[in-house]
Amino acid sequence: MxxxxxxxxxxxxxxxYSILIRITRNCPWNKCAFCHTYKGQPFSRRAIEDxxxxxDSIHTIAQRIGEVAGNTITQQTLQKAKGNDDTPLYYYEQVxxxxxxxxxxVFLQDAxxxxxxxxxxxxxxxxxxxxxxxxxxxxxxxxxxxISKKSLEDLKAIRQAGLSRLHIGMESGSDPVLQLxxxxxxxxxxxxxxxxxMQANFDVSYYYMPxxxxxxxxxxxxxQSATVINTVNPTFVRLRSTVPIPGTPLYDMMxxxxxxxxxxxxxxxxxxxxxxxxxxxxxxxxxxxIMNLLEDVEGTFPHDKATMLSRIDEFLxxxxxxxxxxxxxxxxxxxxxxxxxxxxxxxxxxYYAIVKxxxxxxxxxxxxxxxxx
Numbered sequence: 001m002x003x004x005x006x007x008x009x010x011x012x013x014x015x016x017y018s019i020l021i022r023i024t025r026n027c028p029w030n031k032c033a034f035c036h037t038y039k040g041q042p043f044s045r046r047a048i049e050d051x052x053x054x055x056d057s058i059h060t061i062a063q064r065i066g067e068v069a070g071n072t073i074t075q076q077t078l079q080k081a082k083g084n085d086d087t088p089l090y091y092y093e094q095v096x097x098x099x100x101x102x103x104x105x106v107f108l109q110d111a112x113x114x115x116x117x118x119x120x121x122x123x124x125x126x127x128x129x130x131x132x133x134x135x136x137x138x139x140x141x142x143x144x145x146x147i148s149k150k151s152l153e154d155l156k157a158i159r160q161a162g163l164s165r166l167h168i169g170m171e172s173g174s175d176p177v178l179q180l181x182x183x184x185x186x187x188x189x190x191x192x193x194x195x196x197x198m199q200a201n202f203d204v205s206y207y208y209m210p211x212x213x214x215x216x217x218x219x220x221x222x223x224q225s226a227t228v229i230n231t232v233n234p235t236f237v238r239l240r241s242t243v244p245i246p247g248t249p250l251y252d253m254m255x256x257x258x259x260x261x262x263x264x265x266x267x268x269x270x271x272x273x274x275x276x277x278x279x280x281x282x283x284x285x286x287x288x289x290i291m292n293l294l295e296d297v298e299g300t301f302p303h304d305k306a307t308m309l310s311r312i313d314e315f316l317x318x319x320x321x322x323x324x325x326x327x328x329x330x331x332x333x334x335x336x337x338x339x340x341x342x343x344x345x346x347x348x349x350x351y352y353a354i355v356k357x358x359x360x361x362x363x364x365x366x367x368x369x370x371x372x373x
Contacts, residue, residue: 002086003061005054008109010037012167013288015139018107019058019098023051023124027111029143033181033249034242048120052127059131061095103132108140115146118154125162139165145185147193155200165203173228174220177213187228194232204234210270211242211262218262222270226277233281241267241291243369263362264293264327272312293330296337314338324361325351331368
């Protein structure tokens with residue numbers, strides 16, 4: 001007997017302590033110029049019976065671990081819990097990790113779970129909560145264009161069934177930028193989807209990608225994205241700084257001179273413009289990804305707006321050489337926050353080597369950041 005359950009490729013960083021349950025495979029749109037995750041992979045809906053069986057498998061593994069582990073879970077107890085069944089130990093490790101955080105959260109994969117019918121979503125959600133009563137949060141990715149097509153009544157029914165948070169890739173609030181990167185949605189849909197999701201009482205995370213419009217749409221990307229956020233007032237705004245990845249259409253556009261990437265400093269400047277134009281909201285801004293240069297630019301509007309802007313201004317007021325050295329140190333993991341910055345001989349050596357080999361730090365960062373996504 002095997003209790004293996006299917007897993008998709010990604011989840012948001014904020015779902016690090018969630019168990020992953022795959023209900024669709026890949027992305028039904030799969031045309032975004034910046035995304036490489038699902039390229040070449042066909043989209044499909046998993047059979048409801050298979051999804052319910054996966055939930056049951058996770059429940060069985062949790063029971064088996066609980067019967068032998070007591071208060072301490074070790075590799076030995078996992079081996080004992082596994083016994084002679086055919087399930088790879090990896091699945092026991094996944095469930096044990098989730099158990100150690102109290103069965104609190106579940107993430108539904110892959111890219112757009114709300115393509116399922118309201119009835120099917122409710123069936124899945126109710127099965128999760130019946131098997132795991134301790135679950136406090138169930139979350140998923142969803143496309144704004146899909147949410148916009150659903151009625152408010154359907155969204156409320158899905159929320160009532162147990163789905164509590166939607167991660168929505170706004171990326172940009174600018175129609176020209178959305179068209180440029182083939183996002184397949186519009187500013188109007190982003191606003192409609194966000195407003196309905198908030199009315200249905202979801203926690204809503206909107207993702208904003210500084211630099212997505214390149215130098216050509218730098219200010220437009222910031223201001224129009226702020227327009228969407230001001231209108232929707234989502235629970236969270238999560239920064240995902242744009243990095244052109246080889247193999248994506250956006251990288252090809254860059255190579256052909258059709259899109260000009262922002263430097264690290266210009267992305268920070270764009271974030272400043274975005275924050276400056278966010279008004280009348282109570283959203284929490286999160287910089288929870290290693291792609292972002294200034295991880296400590298976080299806070300809740302309106303209370304922390306001035307602090308976030310001052311932190312950005314602190315970086316922008318640094319000497320160019322110090323900015324470059326902080327960028328290098330951040331990207332090799334020596335600095336996490338701007339307050340961590342201090343003169344360092346190792347960073348000095350790297351700085352001069354980079355300038356010699358790449359002519360400037362920006363060119364080097366384009367190479368280094370390719371491995372971050």
